[in-house]
Amino acid sequence: MYQEVQQFKADFFKALAHPLRIRILEILSEGSKTVNEIQAILGTEGSAVSQQLAVLRSKNVVIGVKDGTSVIYSLRDPLIKELLQVAKQIFDNHLISAISLLENMKNQ
Template identity: 50%
Template sequence: MVWILKAVRQQLSNFKADFFKALAHPLRISILDALRLGELTVNEISQRFSIEPANASQQLAVLRNKGIVVTRKEGSNVYYSVSDSAIFKLLDAAREIFNNHLIGVRGMLEEIRLEQAQTPKRRGER
């Protein structure tokens, strides 16, 4: 009957992996950071990050399907908020790891430099 334990452990790993997969997207990370200050509607998020409302709704759906965010409907608006402050604890732990080891900072600066060199931004552009 040991195979049951193995199967459960494997399934647990699968679901932890799915959970991290939900976090493994730049836009979704940014959205969660924005939700630190409180709930936001799809429209507000789409405006804040200059993306299509459909795209915002899609990314929020990914977070919602994993239970990371919850919704509250008011009129025709849907307010999204983080379901559990432990989520922020997790994000803080991630930040601590970044601070400890400066993972990828050199590469990050390099990428910014390349990005600007490829598509030079004009003055006053947001």
């Protein structure tokens, strides 16, 4: 069971391991969107967005619901929004530490 959980975590984080996929998840954290809406927000080609959504969908990170000719995407689990917020806090903590280290080096 423990190995299954580790494998799930590894696969999950692999699905997140692309800046465009992270940005798509940040957008979907604000609410469900179609590919065209995501593309407009990102200012990128639809094929790039569709490709990254396919990866996220295959790893069960997002879900797509058909609505006429469009597919509306949303986060499969709302905790993903919290995960992204925690990752941002960790980044901020690292940045603060780096700035502090540089200031200490400058003052020596």
